[in-house]
Amino acid sequence: MDLRDGKGAVGKQTGNQNASKLGLLWRFLKPVTWIPVIWSFLCGAVASGAFGWPDVLGWKFLLGLLLTGPLASGTCQMLNDYFDRDLDSINEPGRPIPGGAISLRNATLLISVWALLSVVAGYLIHPLIGLYVVVGIINAHLYSANPIKLKKRLWAGNIIVAVSYLVIPWMAGVIAYAPEMSGSILWPSLVVAGLFTLASTGTMTINDFKSIEGDRQNNIRTLPVVFGARKAALIAAVLIDLGQLLAAAYLFMLDETWHALAVLLLIIPQFALQFSLVHSPKTMDVRYNAIAQNFLVAGMLVSAFAIRAVNP
Numbered sequence: 001m002d003l004r005d006g007k008g009a010v011g012k013q014t015g016n017q018n019a020s021k022l023g024l025l026w027r028f029l030k031p032v033t034w035i036p037v038i039w040s041f042l043c044g045a046v047a048s049g050a051f052g053w054p055d056v057l058g059w060k061f062l063l064g065l066l067l068t069g070p071l072a073s074g075t076c077q078m079l080n081d082y083f084d085r086d087l088d089s090i091n092e093p094g095r096p097i098p099g100g101a102i103s104l105r106n107a108t109l110l111i112s113v114w115a116l117l118s119v120v121a122g123y124l125i126h127p128l129i130g131l132y133v134v135v136g137i138i139n140a141h142l143y144s145a146n147p148i149k150l151k152k153r154l155w156a157g158n159i160i161v162a163v164s165y166l167v168i169p170w171m172a173g174v175i176a177y178a179p180e181m182s183g184s185i186l187w188p189s190l191v192v193a194g195l196f197t198l199a200s201t202g203t204m205t206i207n208d209f210k211s212i213e214g215d216r217q218n219n220i221r222t223l224p225v226v227f228g229a230r231k232a233a234l235i236a237a238v239l240i241d242l243g244q245l246l247a248a249a250y251l252f253m254l255d256e257t258w259h260a261l262a263v264l265l266l267i268i269p270q271f272a273l274q275f276s277l278v279h280s281p282k283t284m285d286v287r288y289n290a291i292a293q294n295f296l297v298a299g300m301l302v303s304a305f306a307i308r309a310v311n312p
Helices: 017-029 031-047 053-057 059-083 085-091 104-125 127-144 155-177 183-217 223-227 229-253 257-279 281-310
Strands: none
Touching: 017 031, 017 059, 017 104, 031 059, 031 155, 031 183, 031 281, 053 059, 059 085, 059 104, 059 127, 059 155, 085 183, 104 127, 104 155, 127 155, 155 183, 183 223, 183 229, 183 281, 223 229, 229 257, 229 281, 257 281
């Protein structure tokens, strides 16, 4: 299959054509977006209390990495690019579809194949995870596709993305390894994942700064468009800190004092960086996420170990 057929056909046929196609597919799948979803799955597996070092090379974990990375996350990224092609022609015209590198027909075919593979991979790990994958794909449609297009609706878009990036893969990790589906095992993970989802809603807001002009032209009501960049940055910072503070408080309630203190300490460097973010959100957005996210995801893993200690 030539990804660049029809009106998107460009360049010469060379001996490196297959490598070029793989590179184009790689861009379409956006590997950098897989990392937080994979990490959430890992945190859920740790929190289950039944995941150990021997499992790292087990088929279930490797299939889980494939699922949460290139398959499910890749499917959602392709869907977003497909439905946002008009918007991307303004904000990021170099992306594969608006740039003409991938035709709509081939994009549709790739998305269909990837969605099917994602559901099958999820089902092989656990039937309930197969259902979770379907929910995640539906969420991607709700976020990007008209007429609902939740990304137009202020808070709704960031919330549904944060849930798909954090709650769904975290709980999938728990379900994949938990010895039983009891409330004592599932509930702590659901609470902590939900609180970190609140924090992630703030980081999703920071991602919107790069698209303010195109969003404004297309009536996409993101927080930066509605409130302005500086106020949106302040709101994002409050959400990021609040979610983690509440997660630390919950760990204190579980009598996991040292884990809770570790989460609190990990908030401090994020808080320090937020002063620069609020002062200059359009120039600090990428740098903030590149640095601060490391402390946030470290707090997620610390929390997962705390839950593991409660349910060994």
